[in-house]
Every structure is written in C-alpha cells, then in structure tokens.
Amino acid sequence: MHQRQDDSSGPRRQFITFRSGAQEFGADIMAIREIRGWTETTPLPHAPDYVRGVINLRGVVLPVVDLKARLGLGLTQANPKHVIVVVQAADRTIGLLVDAVSDILTVTAGDIQPTPELAREAQSEFVEGIAVLSERLVTILGMDRLVGSLVGEAKAA
Amino acid sequence: MSKTILTVDDSRTMRDMLRLALSDAGHAVIQADDGVAGVAALAQAGPLDVIITDINMPRMDGFGFIGEVRRHPLHRATPILVLTTENDAGKKQQAREAGATGWIVKPFDPARLLAAVARVSP
Amino acid sequence: MEAIRQTYFQECEELLLAMEEGLLALENGADGETINAVFRAVHSIKGSGGAFGFEALVRFAHGFETVMDQLRAGQLEAGGDVTALLLRAGDLLADHVAAARDGGAAPEDGEVSAALAALAGAEGGDEDFAPADFEGLDFVPLQIVVEDAPPAPTPMQGWRIRFAPHAALYANASEPALLLRALRGLGDLTVAADVSTLPALEALSPQAAYFAWDMTLAGDIPRAAVEEVFDFVTGQCDLDIAPLTFLLVAPPEADAPQIVPLAQVAPPAEKAPEKPDRKDGESRQTIRVDLDKVDRLVNLVGELVITQAMLSQRVAECKIPRASSVGNGLAELEHLLRELQDSVMAIRTQPVKSVFQRMPRLVRELAAQTAKKVHLVLEGEATEVDKTVIERLGEPLTHMIRNAVDHGLESPEERRAAGKSEEGTVTLSAEHRGGRIVIEVADDGRGIDRARVRQKAVERGLIPAGATLSDEETDNLIFMPGFSTAKEVSNISGRGVGMDVVRRNIVDLGGRIVIGNSPSQGSRFSLTLPLTLAVLDGMVVAIGGQTFVLPLTHIVESLKPRAADIQAFGRGRNLLNVRGAYVPLVMTGEILNVPDARPPSDGVVILVESQGTGRLALAVDAILGQRQVVIKSFEDNYRHIGGIAAATILGDGRVALILDVDGIVARCRDRIADLNDLQPTGT
Numbered sequence A: 001m002h003q004r005q006d007d008s009s010g011p012r013r014q015f016i017t018f019r020s021g022a023q024e025f026g027a028d029i030m031a032i033r034e035i036r037g038w039t040e041t042t043p044l045p046h047a048p049d050y051v052r053g054v055i056n057l058r059g060v061v062l063p064v065v066d067l068k069a070r071l072g073l074g075l076t077q078a079n080p081k082h083v084i085v086v087v088q089a090a091d092r093t094i095g096l097l098v099d100a101v102s103d104i105l106t107v108t109a110g111d112i113q114p115t116p117e118l119a120r121e122a123q124s125e126f127v128e129g130i131a132v133l134s135e136r137l138v139t140i141l142g143m144d145r146l147v148g149s150l151v152g153e154a155k156a157a
Numbered sequence B: 001m002s003k004t005i006l007t008v009d010d011s012r013t014m015r016d017m018l019r020l021a022l023s024d025a026g027h028a029v030i031q032a033d034d035g036v037a038g039v040a041a042l043a044q045a046g047p048l049d050v051i052i053t054d055i056n057m058p059r060m061d062g063f064g065f066i067g068e069v070r071r072h073p074l075h076r077a078t079p080i081l082v083l084t085t086e087n088d089a090g091k092k093q094q095a096r097e098a099g100a101t102g103w104i105v106k107p108f109d110p111a112r113l114l115a116a117v118a119r120v121s122p
Numbered sequence C: 001m002e003a004i005r006q007t008y009f010q011e012c013e014e015l016l017l018a019m020e021e022g023l024l025a026l027e028n029g030a031d032g033e034t035i036n037a038v039f040r041a042v043h044s045i046k047g048s049g050g051a052f053g054f055e056a057l058v059r060f061a062h063g064f065e066t067v068m069d070q071l072r073a074g075q076l077e078a079g080g081d082v083t084a085l086l087l088r089a090g091d092l093l094a095d096h097v098a099a100a101r102d103g104g105a106a107p108e109d110g111e112v113s114a115a116l117a118a119l120a121g122a123e124g125g126d127e128d129f130a131p132a133d134f135e136g137l138d139f140v141p142l143q144i145v146v147e148d149a150p151p152a153p154t155p156m157q158g159w160r161i162r163f164a165p166h167a168a169l170y171a172n173a174s175e176p177a178l179l180l181r182a183l184r185g186l187g188d189l190t191v192a193a194d195v196s197t198l199p200a201l202e203a204l205s206p207q208a209a210y211f212a213w214d215m216t217l218a219g220d221i222p223r224a225a226v227e228e229v230f231d232f233v234t235g236q237c238d239l240d241i242a243p244l245t246f247l248l249v250a251p252p253e254a255d256a257p258q259i260v261p262l263a264q265v266a267p268p269a270e271k272a273p274e275k276p277d278r279k280d281g282e283s284r285q286t287i288r289v290d291l292d293k294v295d296r297l298v299n300l301v302g303e304l305v306i307t308q309a310m311l312s313q314r315v316a317e318c319k320i321p322r323a324s325s326v327g328n329g330l331a332e333l334e335h336l337l338r339e340l341q342d343s344v345m346a347i348r349t350q351p352v353k354s355v356f357q358r359m360p361r362l363v364r365e366l367a368a369q370t371a372k373k374v375h376l377v378l379e380g381e382a383t384e385v386d387k388t389v390i391e392r393l394g395e396p397l398t399h400m401i402r403n404a405v406d407h408g409l410e411s412p413e414e415r416r417a418a419g420k421s422e423e424g425t426v427t428l429s430a431e432h433r434g435g436r437i438v439i440e441v442a443d444d445g446r447g448i449d450r451a452r453v454r455q456k457a458v459e460r461g462l463i464p465a466g467a468t469l470s471d472e473e474t475d476n477l478i479f480m481p482g483f484s485t486a487k488e489v490s491n492i493s494g495r496g497v498g499m500d501v502v503r504r505n506i507v508d509l510g511g512r513i514v515i516g517n518s519p520s521q522g523s524r525f526s527l528t529l530p531l532t533l534a535v536l537d538g539m540v541v542a543i544g545g546q547t548f549v550l551p552l553t554h555i556v557e558s559l560k561p562r563a564a565d566i567q568a569f570g571r572g573r574n575l576l577n578v579r580g581a582y583v584p585l586v587m588t589g590e591i592l593n594v595p596d597a598r599p600p601s602d603g604v605v606i607l608v609e610s611q612g613t614g615r616l617a618l619a620v621d622a623i624l625g626q627r628q629v630v631i632k633s634f635e636d637n638y639r640h641i642g643g644i645a646a647a648t649i650l651g652d653g654r655v656a657l658i659l660d661v662d663g664i665v666a667r668c669r670d671r672i673a674d675l676n677d678l679q680p681t682g683t
Helices: A143-156 B012-024 B035-044 B062-071 B089-098 B110-120 C002-027 C032-051 C055-072 C081-102 C110-124 C167-171 C176-184 C223-229 C291-317 C325-347 C359-370 C387-408 C412-417 C450-459 C471-479 C499-508 C661-667 C675-682
Strands: A012-020 A023-028 A032-037 A051-057 A060-066 A083-089 A092-098 A100-108 A127-132 A137-141 B004-008 B028-032 B050-054 B080-084 B102-105 C158-165 C188-194 C212-218 C237-243 C349-351 C373-379 C384-386 C423-433 C436-443 C512-518 C522-530 C535-543 C546-551 C555-559 C566-568 C574-578 C581-587 C604-610 C614-620 C622-630 C644-649 C655-659
Touching (some): A012 A083, A032 B012, A051 C655, A083 A143, A100 B012, A137 A143, B004 B012, B012 B028, B035 B050, B035 B062, B050 B110, B062 B080, B080 B110, B110 C176, C002 C359, C032 C081, C081 C110, C158 C176, C291 C622, C349 C387, C387 C423, C450 C471, C471 C512, C522 C535, C535 C614, C604 C661, C655 C661
Antiparallel strands (some): A012 A100, C535 C546, C535 C622, C555 C604, C566 C574
C-alpha cells in the first residue's frame, strides 16, 4: 500500500530475510505467518534429522524443520536466541528453524537472478534465485517447494 | 507521507518486525517495550501520528496504556492501533472500550499493518 | 441456490426419519397425531421438491400424500395391507429423494403409485397428478431470499449508507473523513452531510457528536467490503447499509435474509396462514449452526482446558496450597471448565435415532430376501452421541444387522423345529454406561457355531489345526482379517466386508467390540464407544525421557515384570510370561527410535489388546498418570507416522504423541515374526 514508487522495473516483491549458518536467505513475505523464539520440540519417531519435532503453537501441532540441516549443512545447535519462522505454503504450516531474522527486503523481479550452476545440489532444489543487493547476496527460497518436499521426502525416508 | 509512530510491545521480534515494516514505508519509529516504557515515551515524544500497542505485556498491559494515552494532554487524540492475535469480536470490543481506534490482527503482515495505519491517520 | 438445495436435502432427511417413525408407529395402531406427522413430512418433501423441479419425486409424493390426507380425514382406515403399502411408499419416497439429490434415475414406482392411486381412487377420484398442482390453499410457498442476488436489470448497483458517529468514535481518535475516504476507494461515492442536529454555537459541546452523513456508493461492491470500512467503529456509530435498488422494498432491518424451516412455513391442514414465520409453540426451538463453528468452539474449549491445566501446574510449582484463595479459585475454574466442555461437546451430539431409523427398512428387505420372519426391536433411540460417531456407525451397524438376520436367525421351519416362535427377534439398543455409549445388536437365533468357525479358521490358515482355544477366543476368530472372504459370505452379508472391517471401524472410533454367544440361543455384539472423538482417555507414560500417551481403550493391565519373566525368543525378540501365558514383548523405545529407554526389567510393561494379533506387552520406562487429553492431528501439517495416532498438548504446554497400538504392531511385525505361532497362547 505505502510502497515507494521510485523505480518501475517490474512487479515488486517483499521478502523476509533470515540468517542460517553463514548464509542469508529470503522467503516471500506472503508465506510467513509469524516469527517466534525457539522452544524445545517433541521429537517425531522415524523423522529425518532435519525435522526437529513438533511444537505447540497456540494449540496447533506444528512440525519444525531445521533449515540448515534441510540444506545439508548440518544440524543447528538451537538455543533460545534462535528463531522459528512460521511458514504457510503448499497447504501446510510448518516452523522453520533459522539463526535470526534480519530484514524485510523489497525488490523488483529484475533484482533476482537465476541460481548459479555451482550452487550446492542439496540447496538448488529449493532455491528460486539469488537477490544481489549492493553489498549482500540473498538466496531466495521457494517455500512451496521447501514445504512440499518435506512431505514427499519424508515418506521415502 | 512520513509519520511518527510509537510502537509498544514486549516481544523483541515483534518490535523489530514493526520497525522494519514501518521504516521501510518511510515512517519514523519510536519503540517501547511495555506499557510503562510506553508512558515514559509519551512524556518525551513530540506529536505522534499513530500509536501501535500490544495487549499482553508485563508491568502495564495494553489496555492500561491506552487509558494513559487517552488521559494524556498532548497525545489524547492520537489514533491507537492494537495488536491482537485473536480475530474475535470480544477482543475487539474490549479494545474499543479501552479507547483503541483500530486493531491489527497478528500474524504479522506488513501490507495489512500499513493499511491499518493509513486508515486511522491521514 | 446450491446452499438452499443442500438445506432442502438436509430437511428431507429429517422429514423422512419423522415419516418412517410415524409409519412404524402406525403398525401398532394409528392415532391422529401420527398420521398428521407423516402427512406433514410427505407434504413438505413434495412442496419444496417442486421448487427445484423434481418432477418424478413430486408426482410420487403427491399420490402418497393424497392417501395420507384421506387417512387423516378418516376416509381411509390404516392397518394391515394399507400400512404395509405405506411403508413401501415411504421407502420409495426416500429413494426418490436420494435420486434427486444424487442426480440418479428416479426409482421404479409404477406399482406402488398405482396401488396408492387405487386406494385413494374410491374417495379421491381420478386426480390430476400434475406436479405443478399444489392444491392452492394449503401450500405456502417457501419464500427464499437470496443474499447478494443480482438485482433486477437496472443500471444502478451499490449501497445506500447512513453513518452517524457517536461521541465515542471521536474519543477513540477515529476520523470520519478517513472512513469516507476509504469508501471512496471502493466506488463512486456521493456524500451529503446531515447537520440538522447541530445546535447553536453556545450550546455546542466539544465532546459531543453532531454530524451524520448520508451516502450512496455506486458500483458492484460486496457488502462485506463496505462493512469492513466501518469495522473499527462498530458500536461507536449508527450505521445503516442498504442495497440501492432494494431501498424501496427492503427496510434496513430486513436486510438479513431469514430462511424459515419448511416444517414451520408450511403447516398443513390450515388454510393459508397469515404469516409464514408462525412460531410453533409446542416444538422445541432449534437453530441450524454450521458444523465448523461448533468445531471451532470445541477446539477453543479444548485450548481453554489445556491452558487451565498449565496454569494449575504453574501454581502447583509455586507451592501455593490448594486450600488458598488462588487454589480455590483454580478449583472453581476447573469445575466450570469441565461443565463448559461437557456442554460444548453436547452441541455436537445427536440421538442415535438417525442411524437406528435406517434399520427397519433394511430388516424388511432382508426378511423378504431370506424368507425369514424378523421382528426388529429398537431401544434407546434417544441416546445421544457425537455426530461423527453417528455418521461412522451406519456401516458397521448395517453389517451387523445383516449378519444377525442372514447368519444368526434360522428359517421359520428351523425355528419351529427348535421350539422357538417362527418370528426371530433382532434387538438394536443403545445406552449410556460409564461415560461411554454401549450399542448392542442381539438376535435370538442359532448363535455362532464354534465348531464351524474353528474349522474355517484352520482352513484359512489363521490358526494351527491343533490350537487350543477358549470359547471366547474361538468367537473372536471371526474378527480376524481373512476370516470371511467374498467367496464364502452370502450375497446379503457379503459386499466383500468382513467382521474385521467392522471391528476396525469401531476401533478407529476409539471403541471396542465384544461378542456374547450362547449357541442355539443367539448372539449379542456389544459396541462400546466414546461419546466424542475430540478427547481421549489416556495413560501418560515415559519412554527414554519423552512423554507419550496410550489410549486407555487398548490397555488391559500394567505390571512390573521380573527379569525372570522375560525370555529371549529368537533374534532380538522377547516374550513376557504373564501368569503362565507368553505374550510378545515390544521394546517400545526401540520401535519409536527413542534413545535411552530403560530395559523392560527396569521399567513397566503395559498389556494391550491389539486388533488381529491379540495381546501384546509394551515396555515403557514409567507410568506418569492417567488423564483425558484433547486429540490434535499433525498430519495436516506433516504426514502420517506409523505407530503414532495423533498428538496432544500436556499441562506444561508441550506436545506429547499419542501411540497407535495397531500401528506399533505393524511397525514391529518383522521383529516379532510369526505372531500367528503365538496366537493360541497370545490371544
């Protein structure tokens, strides 16, 4: 509604950016329902390691996915300073464990570049593109793909 | 048009989200982390365009804080938006009776936040 | 229109039940009110059926109605053949409704129609059965007001709005100009300020509100969008929103459309009532509520109960005695919440009548097909149980009734030879017992033939030939998957469904099924079901530092095993000696991948009854207590996990998983191979 109208290179999108490990990621703000601190999860039997278990989000039982582990970068050593981003995508609501939320980013479609070939294979399936800002590089994640993959892969696991 | 907005919320994450969304839209943001801090901010602040407050806070809750605003000589006519998680009529009515101008239903959505701000402040 | 159509069929279902009930009552003698009730039902179904153009239905109902009308007027006598014909007509009307609903072909009703016409003929003469004929006087057409209906072709579309702020609106720093501006964003807005209440300057109060605005907002704008603009100031202003084109005919207070239930709109036997919304003083008042709304309420109360439990726990942690004022307050809160929960759950309950009433027709059909004489007795139809339970009871009950008539009851000749009356009796009953509902299907037939059951089980490889089974164990063989196959069941009980499916349906509902069998005297199937599916009685157990909940329905007993009672049996499998019988012992922690679970000799085992595989011992670390928990699904957000039924939220706010005993059995089937070998002692 009150967006700046100073440039006009295509439709504008807003992303919430967050850090996980050494990287900065972005997720479409429309998929983000809320952000909350880390709480201990209840583990789920036979779940892949990146599914950290479930938490009680005001009466809803919410699975929590460790983003770093999901991208094949190892488990996050979660402590209360970590943040769970509540994501709604692919008809599901899940929590995404990340290190911290950093920013809200407004970019035009032209600012997003396709994933470079050398990106890690484990990541690329969820990566929509790379937003390059003057001094930062933000990996844009496709929440539908990330959340959707959880179901498909977990079944095979 | 740039506005000066006071946000009162005990959740750091929420304060940050509000600050990011509001400053991204070009507004100036003053933050307070509960009702008591909010009252202190009222005393120091110049004219405010909008106040956004949470309800459940330690020391002084949102209803108490709204009462303070409505009694404040300088800020009594400032529109107040309440942050609420429940989209239910009872909560809204309670907020209205306390003197709130409007509300923003969490989960947080910048577009709705900015729309609500625009609805209470020209 | 689709919503109204749905309402019609809902209504029909109720009317058909009332009709069937009345017709059955006619069998035991007719009284005026019963005949009236049937007439009203048929009449209502016909009346609004016409509005949807269900011609075949209306035509048939018309003939039916004519006969009922003559019965009512005393021109015809109920009894014997007439009642039998009416029952058939009732069944056919139900078929007509079903055909209209599902878009299927109308049932073949020629024979019954002709019989009805013949019956009415003596009095009614050759009536015109044209569907459009509603006999003018006693039919009041249902007035259907469709919200947001496209108005008559007119260029003018939009809303007329009067907005008069109260002082409170200004006191909360709302600004009318901003609201008007928001309206202008929706469409073409014309504003006229009404300053007629503005007093002279010296009488003006700075705190008061004097202005009002009359506006027209043109454009194709949903009402909700207009209302949303004023959302913040609800109750702080006078607000009238009326559709522009309807302004002349619809006063503001009539803008909420009301659909009056048919039964009230079209009272029969009365000539054109003055008002269609006449209240029926004697009948209990009801409202229709969207089930989602009720479920939301149920969920909220569930949350409340959890929050209260959390609060109690926190208070206990603070060492506040229960006798203190805080403790007393909490106890009072707990008490009120329990009452609230019961009341809310009661909203979802319905009498089992709706499913019981389907059975007389089934029994009539079965009796005709099997040439048996059957008397069906229904008891406790008013017993109330959760709607979902009722919905899922139909199939298992149908199957059990089929079994009772087909397999249980003997032919009239056999019965006579056995010294019984020719007519067999099947009793379907329901009652509340200890916070649960017990439904029984009993017959006075030949009972379950144990020798045959046993023989069949051996043939199908379900038990070894030499197995020693108690009578009870033999009876329970019929629940084993693979016991009944499509090949052996008759065309009546058949349909490829065995008692194992019946049992699974019941277990899925959190219930149990028990057989009472006395050879040559009959059999009795007792279903014990929870009153609601939203909560579950569970045993809270600890396994390796984690908390789980076991549904109480599965639990037989819990015990502390001695090391000597546990025997290794093959590779990594264990048996537990329970008073001489060996039961497979499941290392629950291992199955659930929980590290650090205690060895069973150091913990507790819980004997559970599993479907198909008999008894099983689950090893857990400790029993933490027993409580009612609110069932929360996580499958919407994740996926199904074998061995886990659902989740719940405990008093400390953390999620605990509810174990699924049958799922655990499936999970460890390969580990405890050959459960069938253990069946004789294990069951």
